[in-house]
Amino acid sequence: MADAKRSGRWLTVLAGVFLLFALLALGPTLLARAQVNLFSVALARHWTPDALVPTDNACPRSADAEIWLSLEARLARGRDHDPHRALHEGQLACLQGDRAEAERAWISGLKADYVSDPLLLLNAAILQFARGAVLDTADAEGLAHYASKRGVASVQAGDLPTALAWREMAFAYAPTLKNAEPLASLYRKYGSPERVQQVWDRLERLYSEDDAVYWLVRARSLEQQKDWSGAMAAYLKAAGLAQKPGDSYRYVLQAGLNARRAKLWDEAAQAYRQAITLNPEKINGYLGLGETFRAAKAYEEAARWFKRAQELFPEDYRPPYYLGLTARAQKRYEEALAYFDQSLELKPNNPAALYYKAVTLDAMARRGEAMEALSQAIENHANPPQSWLDLRATWQEAQP
Known part of the structure; x- marks a missing residue:
């Protein structure tokens, strides 16, 4: 029994010594x-x-x-x-x-x-x-993704200078169309067309002419230069090379828009007809055709396509709005007013429809109602054009 007690004490002493050395060894590390x-x-x-x-x-x-x-x-x-x-x-x-x-x-x-x-x-x-340098790293895509997310957050916070820096970083690490478009948009807001052009020029060099993206980027570049007919041709090339029908549809619509900008009415009409063929269940092709004929002052043909859009998409506020513009261009004010009211039933407080309702009422010598509609248009517009504000001031001054 005594031997067992002595053995136990020795074990306790040894354990204590071991613990002491462990603390001496590990203590600094733990601290x-x-x-x-x-x-x-x-x-x-x-x-x-x-x-x-x-x-x-x-x-x-x-x-x-x-x-x-x-x-x-x-x-x-x-x-x-x-x-x-x-x-x-x-x-x-x-x-x-x-x-x-x-x-x-x-x-x-x-x-x-x-x-x-x-x-x-x-x-x-x-x-x-x-400081203007880019790291050589295999994780460039990850850095670009992070910078892109921070750019979105900065825009939402209203901090455009920081958003621009993040967008520049995203494009530097991943020069893709996805990163180029928001960067170009911010450059436009800052009034830097030469920087916008640099974005498209850099991206264009990364693709070959047998790639739809090359022609899409080329179209964006030509739009920046206001070469509308060149942009139209580039969008049509992109549409022909696109792998997805949805992409072809969007590019053809853009071709139509640029043809209208160039006042190439036949080419614009052809592009919008192609868009309708690609996707007859979307309204944009019909509206594009109507807008083309309205711009060309072929009002009856314009009205025909807007009415076709109204038949196919009765819940959309745009066909009656454009029908109102078409009737107003022909000084058929009663008819125009009825169409603007139809559009406002589908989308109440639409500033554009309210504005054109106002100027139509004024043309009909109904200034009081016109003033009311114009005030509603201004109140419902996030950033009303100065011309609207000036018109209201003029009408107010003319009141007896």
Whole structure:
């Protein structure tokens, strides 16, 4: 019994000695990792995933010196045991407004063989693009997808300068039609036609002439140059090469629109008839034909196609609206007014129909009703044209 007790005491002593050595060996590691965890928790109060943007303001100073010192101390104590050391060093530098140091940390982390952190790649790519550089990476598609999503979010937030930067980054990493079109749209909003042209020129060089996308991009480029007949021909080429009937249909409609812009009425009518053949169950071809004949002042033929559209699509507000415009062009005001009212029954408060109802009523010497309709048009328009506002002011001044 005594031997058993002595043996038990020795085992306890040995276990204690082992535990002591284990604590001496592992203690610094555990303490260091605890510091890393504390650093991460503190960092999360000041750093969010959307903190970085690919602009000159990529690393705005967003924490005071006291916070930096606290974060630096924790990072220093845990540095040798931090599996995300490069990421954390870059984040801290960025919080301090030191973009160059943040980029250095993230790029060096990418070059380390043992590192496999997608956040490192993303952050490094954003800072690189902020100064006009593009990383050579196999994950270019992923970076473009992320930049595209951030661009959408920036547009929704009304931050167009940041949206433009994200869209430029998306196109730089994946120069596709999907990324080109929103970028070109933003350039147009900023009044930069030469930048729009550069987008289409770059994309055009990536495709061959036996690809529908080549001709689609070519058409966009010619539209930018206002070469309407050239754009029409390019859209027809794209339609002929497209693999999907839906794509052919859309391209033929665009060909018709550009033919109308060029006042090539026969070519426009032919394109819209082709669209109807491709998909007779959609209204656009019928309306396009009607609009072509209305623009050519062939009013009876225009009315025939608008009425055909109305028969096939009785719930659509557009056929009676266009019939109203056609009747008004012929000074058949009573008929035009009836059509505008039909359209407004299908889509109440439609600003365009209300406006043309107003000017039609005014032509019929019914200024009071015209003023009411015009005011409704302005109230229901998100951004009413200045000409509408000027017309209302003129009518108001003319009131006795």
